[in-house]
Amino acid sequence: MVGETGPITASLAINMTIAGFFAVACYNCVEILISLLDRFKRHDGLYFWSMLTATLGIVLHSIVVLLRYYSLGPNFPLAVLTCVGWYAMVTGQSVVLYSRLHLIIANRAKTRWILVMIVMNFCILHIPVTVLFLGSNTQNSDRFLLAFEIYERIQLAGFSIQESVISGLYIWEAAHGLQPIFAIRRARSAR
Secondary structure, eight states, X not given: OTTTSXXXXXXXXXXXXXXXXXXXXXXXXXXXXXXXXXXXXXXXXXXXHHHHHHHHHHHHHHHHHHXXXXXXXXXXXXXXXXXXXXXXXXXXXXXXXXXXXXXXXXXXXXXXXXXXXXXXXXIIIIHHHHHHHHHTTSTTTHHHHHHHHHHXXXXXXXXXXXXXXXXXXXXXXHHHHHHXXXXXXXXXXXX
């Protein structure tokens, strides 16, 4: 599996596209970091640290994947750093969304269930894929590749569902909270 187990061979157009996406990702991260450090007078709280973690995870993951794709460093250590960047990027973003839930949901039990979902998905999705990914980057990679390909898709679907649940909860609660405003507008327009 090219890219997952080592360097890639690609055309100039593909390499230029990769460079463009890499530049956009890094530029956005620098912009977010500057905004974070400028706007937050106190560098504390779950929101600040999860934003910082997710942003640095994007930078780490992008740089390490680029180094792996072009064989600019030892493969296995870069594979380990790829996993660390992926953890920070994906789970960090989920924690960013979780950290703001208390603003629209008064029921603490609901927000606790979201936190439980994030932690469980970390254990169920990240850890097995990490074992399979690192195994597929060893000399006995054939034993791990098929399982990795399958479980990686499961992981992506699982994290997509997780983000959809959290985002859907935001939409649901926002719509629910706006009902009184919509009722007032309907009453005014009926006059």
